[in-house]
Amino acid sequence: MQDRPAARDISQVSFTLNGQPVSVAAAPFASLADTLRSELKLTGTKIGCEAGDCGACTVLLDGAQVCACLVPAAQAEGARVDTVEGPGPDAVTDRLRTAFLAHGAAQCGICTPGMLMAATDLLARQPFPSRADVEDAIGGVLCRCTGYLKIVDAVLDAAGATRSDPGRPNTVVSPSNHGLQDSIALRQAHGGGIGQPIDAMCTPVVGARMPRVDGWPKVTGTDAFGADAAPAGALWMRVVRSPHARARFALGDLAAVVTRTPGLVAILSAKDVPGENSFGIFPNMKDQPVLAPGLVRFRGEAVLALVGTRQAVETLSDAELPIAWQPEPPLAGIAAALAPGAPALHAGVTDNVLARGNLKCGNVAAGHASAAASAEGCFETAFVEHAYIEPEAGYAVPVGPGPDRIEVTACTQAPYMDLDEVARVLGIAHARVRIRPTACGGGFGGKLDVSVQPLLAVAAWLTKRPVRIVYTRTESMASTTKRHPASIWAKSSADAGGRLTAFEMQADFNTGAYASWGPTVANRVPVHGMGPYKVANALLRTRAVYTSDTPAGAFRGFGVPQAAIAHETLMDDLALKLGIDRWAIRRRNALDHGDATASGQILRHSAGLPRCLDALQGDWDAALARVARHNASSPRRRRGAGIACMWYGCGNTSLSNPSSMRITLARDGTLTFLNGAVDIGQGSSTILLQIAAEALGLPPGAFRMVVGDTDLTADAGKTSASRQTLVSGNAARLAAEDLRSRILALANAGPAASLSLEGPKLVILDGEASRTIDLANLPALSESKANSRAEAQISTAVLSSSKHGLADSIALRQAQGGVEDSVVVLEGLGTWDPPTTALDENGQGIPYATYGFAAQMAEVEVDVVLGTVKVLEIVAAHDVGRAINPTLVEGQIHGGIAQGLGLALMEEFIPGRTENLHDYLIPTVGDMPPVKTYLIEDAELDGPFGAKGVGEPALVATAPAILGAIRHATGARLTRVPVLPHRLWEALRGKEAAQ
Amino acid sequence: MVAYYRPASLDEALAIRAARDVMILAGGTDIYPAKAARAGWGDMRHKDVLDISRLADLRGISAQADHWRIGALTTWTDLIRADLPALFDGYRRAAREVGGVQIQNRGTLAGNICTASPAGDGIPNLLALDARIELASGQGRRLVPMTAFIDGYRHTVCRADEIVTAVLVPRPATPARSHFLKLGARRYLVISIVMAASVVEIGHDGRIGAARVAVGSCSAVPQRLGALENALVGQLVAAAPDVVAPIHLATLAPIDDIRASGAYRRHAALALVRDLLSELAADAERRAA
Numbered sequence A: 001m002q003d004r005p006a007a008r009d010i011s012q013v014s015f016t017l018n019g020q021p022v023s024v025a026a027a028p029f030a031s032l033a034d035t036l037r038s039e040l041k042l043t044g045t046k047i048g049c050e051a052g053d054c055g056a057c058t059v060l061l062d063g064a065q066v067c068a069c070l071v072p073a074a075q076a077e078g079a080r081v082d083t084v085e086g087p088g089p090d091a092v093t094d095r096l097r098t099a100f101l102a103h104g105a106a107q108c109g110i111c112t113p114g115m116l117m118a119a120t121d122l123l124a125r126q127p128f129p130s131r132a133d134v135e136d137a138i139g140g141v142l143c144r145c146t147g148y149l150k151i152v153d154a155v156l157d158a159a160g161a162t163r164s165d166p167g168r169p170n171t172v173v174s175p176s177n178h179g180l181q182d183s184i185a186l187r188q189a190h191g192g193g194i195g196q197p198i199d200a201m202c203t204p205v206v207g208a209r210m211p212r213v214d215g216w217p218k219v220t221g222t223d224a225f226g227a228d229a230a231p232a233g234a235l236w237m238r239v240v241r242s243p244h245a246r247a248r249f250a251l252g253d254l255a256a257v258v259t260r261t262p263g264l265v266a267i268l269s270a271k272d273v274p275g276e277n278s279f280g281i282f283p284n285m286k287d288q289p290v291l292a293p294g295l296v297r298f299r300g301e302a303v304l305a306l307v308g309t310r311q312a313v314e315t316l317s318d319a320e321l322p323i324a325w326q327p328e329p330p331l332a333g334i335a336a337a338l339a340p341g342a343p344a345l346h347a348g349v350t351d352n353v354l355a356r357g358n359l360k361c362g363n364v365a366a367g368h369a370s371a372a373a374s375a376e377g378c379f380e381t382a383f384v385e386h387a388y389i390e391p392e393a394g395y396a397v398p399v400g401p402g403p404d405r406i407e408v409t410a411c412t413q414a415p416y417m418d419l420d421e422v423a424r425v426l427g428i429a430h431a432r433v434r435i436r437p438t439a440c441g442g443g444f445g446g447k448l449d450v451s452v453q454p455l456l457a458v459a460a461w462l463t464k465r466p467v468r469i470v471y472t473r474t475e476s477m478a479s480t481t482k483r484h485p486a487s488i489w490a491k492s493s494a495d496a497g498g499r500l501t502a503f504e505m506q507a508d509f510n511t512g513a514y515a516s517w518g519p520t521v522a523n524r525v526p527v528h529g530m531g532p533y534k535v536a537n538a539l540l541r542t543r544a545v546y547t548s549d550t551p552a553g554a555f556r557g558f559g560v561p562q563a564a565i566a567h568e569t570l571m572d573d574l575a576l577k578l579g580i581d582r583w584a585i586r587r588r589n590a591l592d593h594g595d596a597t598a599s600g601q602i603l604r605h606s607a608g609l610p611r612c613l614d615a616l617q618g619d620w621d622a623a624l625a626r627v628a629r630h631n632a633s634s635p636r637r638r639r640g641a642g643i644a645c646m647w648y649g650c651g652n653t654s655l656s657n658p659s660s661m662r663i664t665l666a667r668d669g670t671l672t673f674l675n676g677a678v679d680i681g682q683g684s685s686t687i688l689l690q691i692a693a694e695a696l697g698l699p700p701g702a703f704r705m706v707v708g709d710t711d712l713t714a715d716a717g718k719t720s721a722s723r724q725t726l727v728s729g730n731a732a733r734l735a736a737e738d739l740r741s742r743i744l745a746l747a748n749a750g751p752a753a754s755l756s757l758e759g760p761k762l763v764i765l766d767g768e769a770s771r772t773i774d775l776a777n778l779p780a781l782s783e784s785k786a787n788s789r790a791e792a793q794i795s796t797a798v799l800s801s802s803k804h805g806l807a808d809s810i811a812l813r814q815a816q817g818g819v820e821d822s823v824v825v826l827e828g829l830g831t832w833d834p835p836t837t838a839l840d841e842n843g844q845g846i847p848y849a850t851y852g853f854a855a856q857m858a859e860v861e862v863d864v865v866l867g868t869v870k871v872l873e874i875v876a877a878h879d880v881g882r883a884i885n886p887t888l889v890e891g892q893i894h895g896g897i898a899q900g901l902g903l904a905l906m907e908e909f910i911p912g913r914t915e916n917l918h919d920y921l922i923p924t925v926g927d928m929p930p931v932k933t934y935l936i937e938d939a940e941l942d943g944p945f946g947a948k949g950v951g952e953p954a955l956v957a958t959a960p961a962i963l964g965a966i967r968h969a970t971g972a973r974l975t976r977v978p979v980l981p982h983r984l985w986e987a988l989r990g991k992e993a994a995q
Numbered sequence B: 001m002v003a004y005y006r007p008a009s010l011d012e013a014l015a016i017r018a019a020r021d022v023m024i025l026a027g028g029t030d031i032y033p034a035k036a037a038r039a040g041w042g043d044m045r046h047k048d049v050l051d052i053s054r055l056a057d058l059r060g061i062s063a064q065a066d067h068w069r070i071g072a073l074t075t076w077t078d079l080i081r082a083d084l085p086a087l088f089d090g091y092r093r094a095a096r097e098v099g100g101v102q103i104q105n106r107g108t109l110a111g112n113i114c115t116a117s118p119a120g121d122g123i124p125n126l127l128a129l130d131a132r133i134e135l136a137s138g139q140g141r142r143l144v145p146m147t148a149f150i151d152g153y154r155h156t157v158c159r160a161d162e163i164v165t166a167v168l169v170p171r172p173a174t175p176a177r178s179h180f181l182k183l184g185a186r187r188y189l190v191i192s193i194v195m196a197a198s199v200v201e202i203g204h205d206g207r208i209g210a211a212r213v214a215v216g217s218c219s220a221v222p223q224r225l226g227a228l229e230n231a232l233v234g235q236l237v238a239a240a241p242d243v244v245a246p247i248h249l250a251t252l253a254p255i256d257d258i259r260a261s262g263a264y265r266r267h268a269a270l271a272l273v274r275d276l277l278s279e280l281a282a283d284a285e286r287r288a289a
């Protein structure tokens, strides 16, 4: 029969794109999202799942929001398509951008285009929406960073609606709001990128609600994430992964497949890895192969890499490859791996225990014996997926014939660690590797381990061609690390006054198939496991256990959130047994200035937990009263309030983790901040700039930024462990102070002098005296210094000064031959390493320079018939030392709370079963309660301007506060998370049966 | 390479359907996720596609003398915005709770029943509405009652040469009201753990003249609860929730999965059906007042 109209392989699709007619040759079944990105090169539309689950690809099709990943290109024919690159109907999208920037509604920015388009759809139809309307409109877009609150605020603001919606207030009680938000937002609104000097408007800079320096590209869709760019002609790679959790396999004739598959260039297997076929976080635990050598240890492990044209690698199915599998029984979960007679999963680790940690102080037996009350319990937590909306992606380029060097451009949290791994798997010197981080669409610990980097490097090295890869959502979820599931027993005792007399914990963590960060979890938990309380007698033991499950690694908190569920539940138990209010028992035990921790560290400053609790007291009392009133007349929908405390050491546990920063001043007056700390959305680029600007005494707008390129910036360490504000912040402060002192010395000026920079003229005002240094007359630093530093070539790098100035800083142009006008004449260097000491065999010592503290309160409503939980409000008091940028700090807190809520109520990764974002649930905008924030500033004297970290602390207290609230509402003491409706129902039924 | 057909008329579409092994594509909201799930594990194959989105006649809702005709391409958003009587309140409520707005704007009502997922939110509603499904092929058209349309787990009676062209909803003899409740573990974008839909015809005396109640996600195919429906007839609507007993749900066969346990589902279905009826009763009372 004749096909009419004919079946079409590639056809011309014509439509109106952002008001302009376009015509593009596209495969009709290719998605509109793919067509926009690949054919029309509009990469503002993001792809996070290709399944309608994340909404990152949201565009308007004939004025209605749709997921562009679900629309066949063919159906765009004749339609009107609006994307983030356009102004939107009546410039609505443009209005929203400005509001998003001012509110801090974009963190990593990967969800931002989708959010903007969903909100555009709303405002175009409904100019004055309510908060509920906004939630309905953006309900189909997931954000993993922000906790949504600032996004909703921004949309309402753009709509001109009042922000004081009585339904869901978001109060911020912050001591350091300098009221600069509006003036800066105003500048943005008038098109003045913050690349242009903000001058005096931002003094003091520390404490200002400055919009993120990298924000403008995020709200315009021009920020380049891992999947957004690659050299023309790059080959594509697709990884073939094990469908079995534990198996051996044999490979047939791969060369024959390459020969018969058009466009396929290579199929790589373990034997092709030129260097060591292994990677891992710790030098002595590099146990994960790049490509499995005939044996796989988890479902999703990389077996082969197909390299070729996109068409070739996306057409060849795994089933067509000669792999003969021999599955073996997997050891799923900790119990199976520890069972007597269980096979060893790794040679040399006969008991499957990868690492152990411990802490011992005093005498727990005596402590328990002397107590008025004791409580104990067993607690279980699940694998938790990071669910950053950006799946891993990037490309590698071989440089020079040979090749001489390899450059890997990918999303990452740890460029220098990536560099180590790439050098190792290629078997080449470190100097031959360059890592160029892209914008990172969320990390949360999941992008600390390498994923695409070694695979890309091997493929590009061997084929001598650029190679790119974009993980699918399924692949990202199945193959990358998770939060460790924990199995915890703990016992806590207190005297009649509620003061802790002993704490004991035995915690096992499922570290999955490979080591990754298992030892870190095993070491961090003993320090924190008793909670932020004074206790003289403690005994904590941890194990990280190998299993046949997905590798567990770093995830916001390294085991501490799991442990917090145990210690906070026991705290509530003790309060109940002793008849003490739950707030009061915590206040009585809270670590304060001068107290010793269980590891024997005296907290000399910045221990603000008592202040956090005091801030919450009024809310707590009010909540208890409110809940009691409600419950008096509501037998089915019961309310409850819960409270929890946390602490978290900033930086690595008793390990050196220095950061180095550099600030240069060039002959033409270019002030460049060379910052190796990657900003994964949390805002380090902005925070570090604020610190540097304050310490140097020049406005943030005077700086150009070079961020995280291993050829251009020194090692700032990884973006994890809540360390960048503290550690890199200090390095930035020191670098700025160094530069400042050199300037002052040149001008012979005193420490109070003020600086200003006008082109190559540096003006130093010291009291009445004013001096001008003409930078053009200074000798180049490289001339003046005999030994040129390894990173001296940095001086040849300048930033493209586009219209967005600073904002576009990451897109830097490296001038090969040196650019005359940017010859560096002055520089400031700063390196800082937190002062810690090694822990002895009892875990005694100084593991961290400082700790973040917090207390959070949750109010929930439980439907006791259905077992469903709605979180009504969270009140969070966080001691952050000093809020360098309150907007960003609140953003971290909101986002952490959203993840804590997910941990408590819905998130459970099950290998093989929840490898997508519809079976694995993270909170949507409708699940997020209003949050009231208290920022407590108990200055950390070792921190930059008193600051310490908040990234991980934000999350830790939320889940236990919610569990406490559920218990208060229903009497059910839940010890397993997530509290899915059926689990709560079972617990309630069990309680009924017991009565 | 996947062959892609996008005809402009139903006849052409039916001819292609008869001649080739093609997968029908309407809104694509089920097809693309399924494709991504397979590709995620290295299955890159896909059937050829028959895109029916150009068949404009298949879109929209029209009121006929004794029924409403809902064209196969009608989307959830179309349903939300259509001018329809209270009979459709439950179905429309389901529409508002499907996915997020993006999915509502694209997903079609026919696509939802053709996917035939046990958790398809449209299905219990169409069971309760006593709908009939219209299928067309080169041989002509046929009507299949909704109760017979889905004949197994994710399987329908739609033949390889057929296309679903419409969903027909009969006008009830007496004015009827409907309601729908969905239980999921989060607010938006959530697959139902259990859902229930009901249509009741209530006489002037406040007694139930006819009732249809259906439950989803508790069996391979969403089911009507015949025993309950019979028990409800003649009852005062205010007493309806108390009529519901576990025995009425005996035909359900809920399973344990990642979202819930079977035991919980059975319990939740009972609770949801009771809630559904009490909200309908409260609504009737409000109207009477």
Ligand SMILES: Cc1cc2nc3c(=O)[nH]c(=O)nc-3n(C[C@H](O)[C@H](O)[C@H](O)COP(=O)(O)OP(=O)(O)OC[C@H]3O[C@@H](n4cnc5c(N)ncnc54)[C@H](O)[C@@H]3O)c2cc1C
Pocket (backbone or CB within 6 Å): A051, A052, A053, A918, B023, B024, B025, B026, B027, B028, B029, B030, B031, B032, B033, B052, B072, B097, B098, B099, B100, B103, B106, B107, B108, B109, B110, B111, B112, B113, B114, B115, B119, B120, B121, B122, B158, B162, B163, B164, B165, B189, B190, B191, B192
């Ligand atoms: C993120 C997300 C959330 C979702 N949430 C929900 C939810 O909450 N509740 C819910 O019920 N569903 C949900 N869905 C599923 C989906 O949106 C619906 O089932 C939708 O209505 C399917 O319609 P469609 O037009 O998109 O179908 P398509 O994907 O185009 O087709 C679906 C199936 O039906 C067949 N088909 C379509 N039209 C016809 C026809 N006229 N004749 C014969 N066969 C046909 C196709 O061949 C295919 O097998 C969700 C989907 C996504 C991606």
Ligand code: FES
Pocket (backbone or CB within 6 Å): A033, A046, A047, A048, A049, A050, A051, A052, A053, A054, A055, A056, A057, A058, A067, A068, A069, A070
């Ligand atoms: S990429 Fe389209 S919804 Fe996730």
Ligand code: FES
Pocket (backbone or CB within 6 Å): A105, A106, A107, A108, A109, A110, A111, A112, A142, A143, A144, A145, A146, A389, A441, A442, A681
């Ligand atoms: S800002 Fe929303 S996902 Fe990162």
